[in-house]
Every structure is written in C-alpha cells, then in structure tokens.
Amino acid sequence: MFDPYSRHAARMRKQRRHALASRLCQIFTRAATQAKSTASPFKVGDYVAGDDPFNGSQEGVVAVIKGPSIGLRTVVPRGGTLVYYDYRQLRRPW
Incomplete structure (x- = not known):
C-alpha cells in the first residue's frame, strides 16, 4: 500500500x-x-592611437569601454565627441 x-x-x-x-x-x-566581455588591454584614461579605414588615424584618451568597442576622446572631434574603435585597431603611440 x-x-x-x-x-x-x-x-x-x-x-x-x-x-x-x-x-x-x-x-x-x-x-x-x-x-x-572581452579582455581589452587598455583602461579608461590610457593614451592610444587608433587606425581605421573608416574613422581614419587619430590619437586620443580612452573614455568608454563597451565590450570590444572603445570610445576615444580626441582633441579635434570629427562628427561627435567620441570616436569608437575596435580594441584590436588601437595601439600605444610610443
């Protein structure tokens, strides 16, 4: 039972x-x-140079990191306050 x-x-x-x-x-x-989340070698505040066929070559300070995209704040903003690059297109200028 x-x-x-x-x-x-x-x-x-x-x-x-x-x-x-x-x-x-x-x-x-x-x-x-x-x-x-990608492991970007750069941190907010690092000075880097980006080279992209669409955005051109610019140097600036890393302001935003969103996944693989990194927003650079440049001295002369072209088309906005931030220019976004893929972290693989950035390098240290020295």
Missing part, C-alpha cells in the same frame, strides 16, 4: 535535479558573461 521509502527517494531525486539545474544555470550564466 504505502511505501514511505519510495516517497522519500522520489523527493530526494527531485531535490538533486533542482540542485543540478541551478548549478548548471550558474555555470552557463558565468560562461555567457565572460564571452560577452
């Missing part, structure tokens, strides 16, 4: 499944966050 052990075992399996699902969710969330 009533078997308390099987009911307990079913409850334990359910708890293990829930714990595994939450742990997998944490792992995938951490992996997605790391994949979205």
